[in-house]
Amino acid sequence: MFVLWPFLLLATYSAALPRGLNAVSCTNFKIDVPVNNVSIIVPWLMPIEDQYQATSYADTPTFQLPLEQQKNMTTISRSYSIAGKWCAPFQQSREVATLQILTHGIGFDQSYWDFYLSDGDGSQYSYVHAAAQAGYTTLLYNRLGTCPSEIADPYTEVQANVELALLTSLTKLVRQGQLPGVPRPRKIVHVGHSYGSALVAGLAATTPTLSDGIILTGIAANSNYIKNLAAISAFNLANENEPDRFPPSIYSNGFITWPNKQANQFAFLHYPAFDPAVLEYAELTKQPYTLGQLLTLSLLPQTAPNYHGPVLFVAGERDKLVCDGNCTGLLGSDSITVKAFNGSRSIEVYVHPGVGHGINMGQNATGVYGMMLDWIAGHL
Numbered sequence: 490m491f492v493l494w495p496f497l498l499l500a501t502y503s504a505a506l507p508r509g510l511n512a513v514s515c516t517n518f519k520i521d522v523p524v525n526n527v528s529i530i531v532p533w534l535m536p537i538e539d540q541y542q543a544t545s546y547a548d549t550p551t552f553q554l555p556l557e558q559q560k561n562m563t564t565i566s567r568s569y570s571i572a573g574k575w576c577a578p579f580q581q582s583r584e585v586a587t588l589q590i591l592t593h594g595i596g597f598d599q600s601y602w603d604f605y606l607s608d609g610d611g612s613q614y615s616y617v618h619a620a621a622q623a624g625y626t627t628l629l630y631n632r633l634g635t636c637p638s639e640i641a642d643p644y645t646e647v648q649a650n651v652e653l654a655l656l657t658s659l660t661k662l663v664r665q666g667q668l669p670g671v672p673r674p675r676k677i678v679h680v681g682h683s684y685g686s687a688l689v690a691g692l693a694a695t696t697p698t699l700s701d702g703i704i705l706t707g708i709a710a711n712s713n714y715i716k717n718l719a720a721i722s723a724f725n726l727a728n729e730n731e732p733d734r735f736p737p738s739i740y741s742n743g744f745i746t747w748p749n750k751q752a753n754q755f756a757f758l759h760y761p762a763f764d765p766a767v768l769e770y771a772e773l774t775k776q777p778y779t780l781g782q783l784l785t786l787s788l789l790p791q792t793a794p795n796y797h798g799p800v801l802f803v804a805g806e807r808d809k810l811v812c813d814g815n816c817t818g819l820l821g822s823d824s825i826t827v828k829a830f831n832g833s834r835s836i837e838v839y840v841h842p843g844v845g846h847g848i849n850m851g852q853n854a855t856g857v858y859g860m861m862l863d864w865i866a867g868h869l
């Protein structure tokens with residue numbers, strides 16, 4: 490049974506100027522999204538007391554759930570406030586019928602998909618803008634624990650299964666035409682980046698008919714992902730790293746981040762294929778992640794054999810986080826990542842040259858957008 494919670498439409502604005510020629514008009518939303526009887530873990534690491542202990546946690550040899558702890562799970566049923574926006578092309582066209590739902594990765598908020606330099610200049614880092622120019626509507630949102638969506642408990646609530654349930658629930662709302670102002674789409678494509686891609690893959694595994702096509706960017710079956718992220722960030726406490734943006738009264742020690750823009754560059758960008766101004770602004774707008782997410786990532790389903798729609802993988806060639814610096818050859822038909830979709834009617838892999846993990850922040854981002862949008866036009 491589907492229950493609609495009260496929600497609030499915040500504002501409509503158009504981004505016609507200075508962001509290019511009458512391309513896109515966006516409507517913000519904030520809505521209570523229900524999750525029902527979702528399994529969560531009782532974290533086996535104690536809540537973080539201070540920075541020294543946090544850094545020692547970054548050294549956790551494995552973030553796999555210990556066997557004895559798998560019995561110690563519980564469930565949660567409630568709703569969470571999720572904030573996002575819906576963006577339509579000014580010039581409506583037939584592609585409006587296909588909606589793309591965009592899920593960002595760790596370290597960003599929804600602006601990963603709609604990034605403009607701080608002076609508002611240029612649309613070359615905005616996938617939303619490129620999609621609108623190609624006639625597509627997009628729906629992007631801030632994941633749980635990412636402001637202005639709800640800042641829930643970073644140990645027991647901001648966990649991968651809860652976030653998967655939220656994406657599933659949000660998709661059902663949209664499919665049933667229950668998100669006010671958002672026309673019921675004929676088809677839905679789910680697009681993810683990194684951790685967001687893991688959630689999209691989880692959706693394809695658990696509710697395969699909810700998606701007509703998926704694009705997974707910044708993902709490869711490299712178990713070093715969390716280790717690399719942990720090493721680069723050394724689990725800096727968000728509330729000490731940026732107390733003004735992440736005050737301890739709202740962000741407990743369970744919210745962690747990397748130390749500075751150098752670490753950001755190391756993790757997300759490949760020299761020299763980026764504009765330093767992009768790095769600067771990405772660091773100013775970075776978002777923390779949670780211990781709960783890292784401890785539960787391995788619980789997401791690893792295969793989606795009942796998903797029959799088309800899949801596009803997009804990798805940044807020099808991605809350090811998921812490919813240890815070289816994605817070429819890692820997404821072959823024999824790789825675990827690709828084989829997970831063995832029921833799919835079409836799988837394509839695209840390695841974008843010269844860029845790191847933060848594909849949308851790298852040089853030639855419009856090149857990769859064009860590729861993704863052409864793929865959608867050709868497969869849906």
Ligand SMILES: *[C@@H]1O[C@H](CO)[C@@H](O)[C@H](O)[C@H]1NC(C)=O
Nearest residue numbers: 525526527528529563564565
């Ligand atoms: C909740 O989920 C558990 C397993 O995760 C299941 O055993 C139980 O029956 C479910 N409860 C309800 C009310 O659906």
Ligand SMILES: *[C@@H]1O[C@H](CO)[C@@H](O)[C@H](O)[C@H]1NC(C)=O
Nearest residue numbers: 531532533557558560561562
């Ligand atoms: C399971 O979780 C409960 C509640 O947090 C805790 O008291 C208990 O010690 C945990 N059991 C194990 C085996 O870790």
Ligand SMILES: *[C@@H]1O[C@H](CO)[C@@H](O)[C@H](O)[C@H]1NC(C)=O
Nearest residue numbers: 806807814815816817818819
């Ligand atoms: C990446 O790996 C591929 C396949 O092993 C290899 O051919 C290529 O030279 C490597 N690229 C770099 C930049 O090391």
Ligand SMILES: *[C@@H]1O[C@H](CO)[C@@H](O)[C@H](O)[C@H]1NC(C)=O
Nearest residue numbers: 792793794828829830831832
């Ligand atoms: C796909 O892989 C699953 C295991 O994940 C296997 O059970 C199934 O038979 C495979 N399906 C096809 C069509 O090969």
Ligand SMILES: *[C@@H]1O[C@H](CO)[C@@H](O)[C@H](O)[C@H]1NC(C)=O
Nearest residue numbers: 842843853855856857859860
């Ligand atoms: C930019 O991206 C396009 C589309 O994927 C690609 O064909 C082109 O080679 C890229 N250009 C550079 C300079 O990397």
